[in-house]
Amino acid sequence: MKLSTRYLGLELRNPLVMSASPLSSNMENLRACDEHGIGAVVFQSLFEEQIQNEMDMMLDKDDMYFWYPEAAELVKEITGDQMIRPYLKRIETAKKEVSMPVIASINCHSAGSWTAFAKQIEDAGADALELNIATHLPYEDEMDDRTIEQIQSDIVRAVKKQTSIPVAVKMGPYYTNIIRAARKLTDAGADGLVLFNRFYQPDIDIEKIALGSDNYMSAPEEMLQSLRWIGILSPQLTCDFAASTGIHSYEQVIKQLLAGATVTQICTTLYKRGFDYIPWILEDLRGWMKEKGYASVDEFRGIIADDRLSSPKFEQIQFIRKNTVLD
Numbered sequence: 001m002k003l004s005t006r007y008l009g010l011e012l013r014n015p016l017v018m019s020a021s022p023l024s025s026n027m028e029n030l031r032a033c034d035e036h037g038i039g040a041v042v043f044q045s046l047f048e049e050q051i052q053n054e055m056d057m058m059l060d061k062d063d064m065y066f067w068y069p070e071a072a073e074l075v076k077e078i079t080g081d082q083m084i085r086p087y088l089k090r091i092e093t094a095k096k097e098v099s100m101p102v103i104a105s106i107n108c109h110s111a112g113s114w115t116a117f118a119k120q121i122e123d124a125g126a127d128a129l130e131l132n133i134a135t136h137l138p139y140e141d142e143m144d145d146r147t148i149e150q151i152q153s154d155i156v157r158a159v160k161k162q163t164s165i166p167v168a169v170k171m172g173p174y175y176t177n178i179i180r181a182a183r184k185l186t187d188a189g190a191d192g193l194v195l196f197n198r199f200y201q202p203d204i205d206i207e208k209i210a211l212g213s214d215n216y217m218s219a220p221e222e223m224l225q226s227l228r229w230i231g232i233l234s235p236q237l238t239c240d241f242a243a244s245t246g247i248h249s250y251e252q253v254i255k256q257l258l259a260g261a262t263v264t265q266i267c268t269t270l271y272k273r274g275f276d277y278i279p280w281i282l283e284d285l286r287g288w289m290k291e292k293g294y295a296s297v298d299e300f301r302g303i304i305a306d307d308r309l310s311s312p313k314f315e316q317i318q319f320i321r322k323n324t325v326l327d
């Protein structure tokens, strides 16, 4: 039974990817994921601001000491205390110690000079880079949809100029026209799209009468939003698709693959059930494939989205009266 999957040009042993979170921020967890058979892992994101700050510090020092023969050593020392070097070091160590592909991640919102950092990620050995650019919500009325799409595709173009490793974009669900936004990202060079990022959602505590939120973990029903859009987008765009948010079980993995996902990303379920859950999902996926007579994941990927009769149903947004259980 062949679970192996090609994602972003990388050979994955199966379509299960650990999504970006602090779970990937130590080697012990990365080794455990590898041993439990995950297909690939996405590192917790560095933030554009972190990268930019450290680069600016380097530049300031460089201005003062650029003529100094030890300048390069000095720059190394300065950055050694910060976030970037440990991040790069962890990529290097992971590449030596684990067999699964390692995908770096950057949370970003502009095509600034930080994009040069993509080359360092490549040099550290990352197999791919995921850009979380779901940070644009139009809070000002002059921020229109096309401006947001332009900023996002400019980021992809700038990053692609700096690196030759594959780049995926983790999108949010809020667009005036997701199809146009997705197409612009792939036109700009995105090799894959991750649908969707799960936003922090503010909530109100009525005891304290204050704003806050402890809603960090997803619920399984949240998966339906990406299922719809992967079903709609996968027949239209040639890039890879990673389904993310609300995938807690092997059934949901299968549904996303049937809708056209190349891989599925999991986070909350690993927090709740631990890495031991990975082989269970894979075993149940194999069991379902055996029962249905599929020898490989490629045989059934996208068959629901590609079916001309069922695919329009992904677009349906109104309940049809005679079908509702509330009648």
Ligand SMILES: Cc1cc2nc3c(=O)[nH]c(=O)nc-3n(C[C@H](O)[C@H](O)[C@H](O)COP(=O)(O)O)c2cc1C
Pocket (backbone or CB within 6 Å): 019, 020, 021, 022, 043, 044, 045, 046, 105, 107, 132, 170, 196, 197, 198, 216, 217, 218, 219, 244, 245, 246, 247, 265, 266, 267, 268, 269
């Ligand atoms: C504690 C925590 C930290 C996260 N950190 C990141 C991050 O650094 N970068 C990122 O792109 N997504 C981050 N995410 C989002 C997850 O990668 C994922 O998209 C989201 O949790 C939805 O997937 P799930 O339903 O499987 O949890 C984080 C999620 C959690 C719960």
